[in-house]
Amino acid sequence: MMTTTERRRAAAGRVREAEDLVARLREGFAGMGIVLPSLRIDPLSCAGDEPAALVELGRCNLDTALRLSRALEAKGDGRA
Structure with a gap:
């Protein structure tokens, strides 16, 4: 069983990982x-x-959603 300190360290690591991922996504x-x-x-x-x-991807307007959809489609087709 993990100690409180170990749980806190593991939690802090998950938060740091999420922060890094948000930066990479952005x-x-x-x-x-x-x-x-x-x-x-x-x-x-x-x-x-x-x-x-x-990670909260949040809300976006239709233009942004369309560009995101096109980027994903292009990636799937090997164009990006």
Whole structure:
């Protein structure tokens, strides 16, 4: 069984990993001309003794959703 200190360290590691991932996503989307203003770590998912550190992709307008869809389709077709 993990001690409280070990659980806290593991939780902090998950939050850092999520922060890094958010930065990578933001950079990757920016490279495709896509901005997701709500991209962040969901703060409620980091609460408690064992946070899940969920990434919130958030809401976006239709133009952004269309560009994201096209980028994913191009990637699937091997064009990106």
